[in-house]
Amino acid sequence: MLDLSNLRAAVRSEGGVSRRLFLAYGAALAALPTVGERAFGRVARQPKFSADPFTLGVASGDPTDTGVVLWTRLAPKPLDEAGGMLPENVEVRWELADDEGMKTVLKTGTVVATPQLGHSVHVEVEGLKPDRWYFYRFQCGGATSPVGRTRTTPERSSTPEKLKFAFASCQHYEQGLFTAYEHMAKDDLDLVFHLGDYIYEYPNRETAKVVRKHVGPKDGKIKTLEDYRNRHAQYRTDPHLQKTHNRFPWVVTWDDHEFDNNYANDIQEEQPKGKVKADPATFLEQRANAYQAYYEMMPLRKGCVPNGPDLKLYRSLAFGRLAEFQVLDTRQYRTDQPNGDRSSELNEDALNPKNTILGAKQAAWLRSALLKSTSTWNVLAQQVMMGMADLAAGESKKYSMDQWPGYAHERMKLMQWIADRKVPNPVVLTGDIHSNWVNDLRVDDRKLDTPVVAAEFVGTSITSGGNGVKEPKNLDTLLAENPFIKFHNRQRGYVRCAITTKEWRSDYVIVEDVLKPGAPADVRASFVVEAGKAGVTKA
Structure with a gap:
């Protein structure tokens, strides 16, 4: 448990939030175990779920001409505490394909969903072709997510019609x-x-x-x-x-x-x-x-x-x-x-x-x-x-x-x-x-x-x-x-x-x-x- 009492007192004593204290306070709040692709401790590679862990669906965003972000969050009981997940690291597999049937998989990999970030997953896929539609999905513990559709933007130097x-x-x-x-x-x-x-x-x-x-x-x-x-x-x-x-x-x-x-x-x-x-x-x-x-x-x-x-x-x-x-x-x-x-x-x-x-x-x-x-x-x-x-x-x-x-x-x-x-x-x-x-x-x-x-x-x-x-x-x-x-x-x-x-x-x-x-x-x-x-x- 972080002891922020001294920092809070310093923030309050200024009658506001200076930039220095603002950043220091933010750094203290962020002093949690490292999140992202690196995760410390045991990783559950075949977790067992009481219900479908992909109740919140899938999403993508922030496309470029060579890549896109793929998202999901594991939550078998989405409105329960922690979405119904145990406080453990969980391995999630992702796939990206040319077709909605996911028959031609072009890229695949694994990422660790951590409890620190609510078992959310943010995959940054790179090396894709510009101005193309793709399809993607996630798999975890024997469950498979819905198939999502996404795209890359046109090449930066090109001028698309529309x-x-x-x-x-x-x-x-x-x-x-x-x-x-x-x-x-x-x-x-x-x-x-x-x-x-x-x-x-x-x-x-x-x-x-x-x-x-x-x-x-x-x-x-x-x-x-x-x-x-x-x-x-x-x-x-x-x-x-x-x-x-x-x-x-x-x-x-x-x-x-x-x-x-x-x-x-x-x-x-x-x-x-x-x-x-x-x-x-x-x-x-x-x-x-x-x-x-x-x-x-x-x-x-x-x-x-x-x-x-x-x-x-x-x-x-x-x-x-x-x-x-x-x-x-x-x-x-x-x-x-x-x-x-x-x-x-x-x-x-x-x-x-x-x-x-x-x-x-x-x-x-x-x-x-x-x-x-x-x-x-x-x-x-x-x-x-x-x-x-x-x-x-x-x-x-x-x-x-x-x-x-x-x-x-x-x-x-x-x-x-x-x-x-x-x-x-x-x-x-x-x-x-x-x-x-x-x-x-x-x-x-x-x-x-x-x-x-x-x-x-x-x-x-x-x-x-x-x-x-x-x-x-x-x-x-x-x-x-x-x-x-x-x-x-x-x-x-x-x-x-x-x-x-x-x-x-x-x-x-x-x-x-x-x-x-x-x-x-x-x-x-x-x-x-x-x-x-x-x-x-x-x-």
């Missing part, structure tokens, strides 16, 4: 069925992007609006590692979510609910009443639990193994020279939301140059990645809306402080930098707010006489908020107040995109009813961006 992908976010298990994934799994896609809120940390709620109940504590949000593991496992038992993971490689990033609503770095949303502030050391312990469970359940590379409460998630993914995606993390490094995290005018606090949503290191990495890109489309896959939407009617002005307007100086500086460097065809993909938006982005969206710099496609939730509304109240007022907004809708679904060297097309797929199984889906609206021409038009 890329087809979907992006989604915000899937509250209690508030609806994952019918959107039932439809997405039938689409002809190359990739799926998930932009955050994969799980929700809230306690089980006894309300009429609950479609199905969360597991976990009834008297508060989940906090322990076991809590977060079980919540992820419950979500992953959904057959439609499993199917979509099974059919396409995913690229994931988080928002807030994977840990705690509207958190900012080491600052929690709900502060204790009175003069005593929340303890950042305790909060970071909880963050370490959340981050570890997230890594365990996602098809991420071993370079993302968390170091205590620190997990580097921002990264690049290229699809030949057609598109390059910069996957961002707008939660882990941000400063506290200004104006008490309440909708506000763009006052001195909101425009403070010290506010950051990316953090200095990630911001520098992003600029470097955009400068080096040779792709036709340059995409930011991220969480919160960049469009500076005035949410108040009339002369008063109100902007969301949890979104990029709360960090308006950094946002406008980034847009100006993209404009000055003439970054080709910038597009922003966004989740978070349980509604659909299409925005033309300027350096300052309040100045409509200035050039459009980028397009932003904001996707609605899979289920969060329950069934939305087709025609939001005061929609005309919202559009009149914000002429840069080209579309707004509050139903549920996802966004399906198809891009070529000449055009980007986004289809807004709407599920009619997330409260009943088998609901139909249709395309509510489609929008196009022409390469070399800033601005969105309706298809």
